[in-house]
Structures are given as C-alpha cells and as structure tokens.
Amino acid sequence: MQRKKILYLTDLNYQAKGRVYSEEDIYITGKLKEIFDVVLCHPECAEGFEDEADLIVFRNTGSVIGYKETYNSFVNRVKQKGLRTFNTFTGKADMNGKQYLLDLTGENYPVIPTVDSADCLDMLPETDNYVVKPKDGADSIGLEFLTKEEVAVRGLSGGRFLIQPRIDFEYELSFYFINDKLEYALYAPDKTKRWVLRQYHYSDDDLLFAKKFIVWNTIDKGIQRVDACRAKDGRLLLVELEDLNPYLSLLEVDEKTRDVFMTDFINAIDNA
C-alpha cells in the first residue's frame, strides 16, 4: 500500500522560554517516518507543497502573531480547497484568538472569569489585581498584571483586550488530548518556573473538568491541551484551551506514556 504523504508544519527556529520545541519535532517526525512519508516545512513556505500532501500536520509553529497574514491565508486555503489537516481547522478556541474565554465565561464554564472592557469590571469577582491580555495574543506577548487603579487609567474599553482577576493559584497544570482521549497530565510545581513540568496524577473530577472543554470544542481530529490552574479553594479554572499547536512536553513524560501517545498519534493520523 502507498504510504501517506505528511506535510509537517513547524518552526524549527522558534525561541521558547526554557524549552527547545524543535527537539520535540525531531522526536515525533523520527517516529512518524517509520510509517509515513514525512516532509518538514515552516508555515510560510507551505503553499507550494500543500496540494501534494495527503495530510498537513500543524505542530510547533510558534505564535501565529509572527506571521498572521500567512496564517489567515493558510486557513482560508484549507477551507476553500478542503485540504486535510490535523488538527482540523474547525475549533472554537485558541485557533481563533482568545474570544472563547468570553464565550465560556458567558456560558458559565469553569474558566477564569473574563470580560473585554473596563466598563464590565463589576461582572468579575472583587479584586485589586487584574491580568490584561490582548485578545489575539499568545506566549504571554502583551500580558500584564495591573492594579485596579491602573486598569481604570488605561481606559481598556475597545474590546481588544481581555481583563481577568489575577488568580492566586496553587499551581498550573495541563491536560493533553489526542482526539477525545486524555493521554497525560503535567503540572508546574514551582510557580516561578512554569515550563518545569512533572507528571500529574489526575482524579476522576480533574478528568471530567478537562473533558468538558474538549466536548465543548468542535475539533473533529487533533491534539488539544487544556491549561488550568488550581485555585486556593481547590477548584480548577481554565486558563487556556490550546487547539492550534500545543507544545506537548513529550520528551518530559515517561517512556511508556510517550510510546502510548505516539501509537495513538499515528493511529489518529492514519484515520484523519
């Protein structure tokens, strides 16, 4: 049988704090090439190769702010030409910016309460400390911690920024899904080093929490990461639903977990 042709999109030069994304891609593509014909490519160079591929896998391409027009025209071509992609470009979360945080707040999901105007601060829990982030931001670009007075002075009312209470959480954790299966969870025991992750032994309630967002979202096929924080009262709150190109920290999980992940990933690609 003919091997599937995979166009694997990534930015091997992406500079992420405390991590080298390309090492993960080298590992993953090393495994994929045992089953598929794989070529690696930066999204900015993808157009000329797309039509040849049976499937385009969108991976560690970094923040799309750096190549917004390229990204938008790529997504348009995916839709117009019906290109097969993994993830599918059908999500409601991060692949469309951070608007979904407002949507989920409105729908009473367990998410950090979010508004997009200083006029709506009274809809948030009472606090003196806020987090402000650009609606189309990622990788903490433009993220600021502000006091109540600073928020008032900024006049943040144009809908371009999201405003949240600053959560004094215990720790942050992430749940990694392939399609609708939770593969593993990791947490950051040291709040000052959020990229230093350890295995997290999740409870049934934790799984239910994370699954809620996967069920809410409309990704048919793909990898998603549910980022959350554990508030002081013990509740989990969603920080981010990464449905475009979540970094997986795959080289930091134990070998058995990683092997299961790769088997599931290969099967998911085979069936995409």
Ligand SMILES: Nc1ncnc2c1ncn2[C@@H]1O[C@H](COP(=O)(O)OP(=O)(O)O)[C@@H](O)[C@H]1O
């Ligand atoms: N409301 C908040 N309260 C406390 N910390 C926050 C809040 N929002 C974000 N952070 C901190 O900033 C980090 C980056 O925020 P996030 O919303 O995930 O944006 P990005 O898209 O830049 O990853 C989080 O991992 C968390 O440590």
Ligand SMILES: [Mg+2]
């Ligand atoms: Mg984040």
